[in-house]
Amino acid sequence: MELERIDNIPTETISGYRVRPGKPLPFGVSSVPGGLNFSVYTSAGTSCTLVLFSRSEMSPLAEIKIPDHYRIGDVYSIAVYDLDYEDIEYGFRIGGPFEPDKGNRFDPTNILMDPYSRVIAGRDEWGVDPDWDRAYQYRSRVAFDDFDWQGDSPLEIDDAKLVIYELHVRSFTKSDTSGVKFKGTYAGIVEKIPYLKALGINAVELMPVFEFDEFENSRTHPDTGEKLYNYWGYSTVAFFAPKAGFASSGRFGMQVDEFKQLVKELHKEGIEVILDVVFNHTAEGNERGPSISFKGLDNKIYYMLTPEGYYFNFSGTGNTLNCNNPVVRNLVLDCLRYWAAEYHIDGFRFDLASILGRDPWGAPLSNPPLLESLAFDPILSSCKLIAEAWDAGGLYQVGTFPAYGRWSEWNGKYRDTARRYLKGDNDQIGQMAQRVQGSPDLYQSNGRSPATSINFITCHDGFTLADLVSFNDKHNEANGENNSDGGNDNYSWNCGAEGWTEDLGIRALRSKQSMNAIGMLMTSRGTPMLLMGDEFGRSQHGNNNAYCIDSEISWVDWSLLESNRSLYEFTQALIRFRHQHECLRINHFDHHGSSHFPSCSFHGTTPWKVDWSPESKQLSWLMSCDNIETGLMDAVYVATNMAHYATWFELPTLPNEYKWQLCFNTGDSDNPCQALPVDFSDSGILAGERSLLIFTVSPRET
């Protein structure tokens, strides 16, 4: 016989609703038989009222003041019965002192979003002007967490085998040229999975998908009248909720299912999902910003405050989340566990992650508890943890980020070195040699591995690859800030003319330089990351910071796939090449190499002799290992000539039983990648000006 639990029976009626004391855990809303359990934390708040709305209604359906004896410690919880899960929206009013100079900003007239909300209503469709007269803007709803995964689980692809593709959900398919039905949405990405699969990448890194408000600080361009948005979304409103405006089903509140379907379909094709997460600050801004949730719940717990109650601004965006407070730390941990367990997310890239290692007063910690907790968490143990290892407060930790053997890093030094070497700057050979072998200067002495280094030449921040070879300077006028925003250290070179040109020579050089960049990236040890569309020359017309632009400037123009077909095919072939050659993916700095060659050796125009002088523009690398199954040697030789003149490269001598095969030559504009590797019997090769060549070895037939 099944007994009905007595703790499922309401004990009293408040404001017309049957209720009983709730359970303090889990935080947020959870289902109990016949009702919903609401739980919220406030350490300095003195009262808590649960405010219920019918969907989209201006006025509350009911306000249920949670009796004080329902509070345990600092947590108010209540079970409310007979609610329509699907229709209900809820928030909280928290009473307490409004004393900003002491860090308290309680205001019971304001309705606060549940920080653990799994679905947010109020920004259901992208770009639809919200009703600003509403007292409650970002409205907590109840999620259905019953998606049928049909046996799916996170893929757990070895770090060293990853090829990451960074994309913005809306930009990826918003353009008509994308040819998809559900443009600019999670479902639109699903339609492009065959493309991603054919390209050969095996992880997508999605720019922020936690609910944000595209209308935050939205404004009109002073000259063009164009509307400018919080387009990228590096400003979180709700950490547990997927952005509704990125879901074609967002207007029906089904973004949770749509996002899970995206993950499931990507996993089916062997593609992991990494989320770009922003825990360094929130959308509440500084003392002039709105009070959405944390400010009114427990301001001085959630934010780093000056002794006068102002907001520290290590993020450069107004406030700094107080991540090493134990309560906030648990929120971050709960959040990531939720995304890993409930959405099967494979990894996280942490925006301005160095902030997460600061103490509540901003000083860098030697053993930051949050980073340690994440590194050793049982649910996150297979998740990739990737740090953007710097912050806007001047902390730069590439190579020194507290890693606990788990964290990898966006390697900004790889980006800068590869760019400078590519454009022919002096003094780059030594640096480049470090970057190509996985940056041992940064990661070897502290026991880390090459895959710790996320290698990239372009990412959402800064120029696209096509712009990197087409512009000397940023052109951010469309952002409406007089071109003062965006970085100035682009290490870019326009190849002879600024921006678009009809000069065929310049265009050919740009195409070659793009291939050179991708060639270096895909033959370096570490984890390569491509920016969406770089494989076919996507341009932002020189804008290196299109964070606010919702137009063709940001959207991927898929017509370029045809016009720049050779770049696409080159990239595709190189990714396949990387997957085929284990020697490029060795993930130990102390790897012994093959029977014939060291694991990674450097050469110049003469084998085994590198010209390390400041003026040198030639560097070759030879990577090698033995294939355990076949007993054969795997070797890849990459010759790069970044000088403005052709140069003869003598090839390293092979053992008699092997021969060289030429696979890629960016100097051969008609045929930069060989459909089949070409046997190569000469002792050397003339590398054209600013060219990259890739050879592999094949056993001689006996």
Add this chain to the structure above:
Amino acid sequence: MEVKLESFNNWQVIKVCGQIDSKTVGDLRDFIDSELKEDQPVALELTEVPFMSSAGLRTLLTLQRKTVDMGVDLVLVGVSTEIADTMKVTGFYQFFKVVEALENLHGAA
């Protein structure tokens, strides 16, 4: 929302008229629980359903599981383009056989 049980050849047809959402879905579920015969294939006629919410789609999936357990076919009939799109992007569509009209049922079974 109204629900009626009709028949078409050997199919039992559950004909729904009106919106299926959290307010009406209980009636549909009760109807299915009480009226469904164990040994006949089931057609859910949705031509007159203009909108189906998340709760509605979940009830459809419950019905699908139930018919699998019963070992009978389930076919959705006359799903509007908008509902079908929502079902596709959220992953529900793949669990169902869908036909345009009752006359197409034989091909689906």
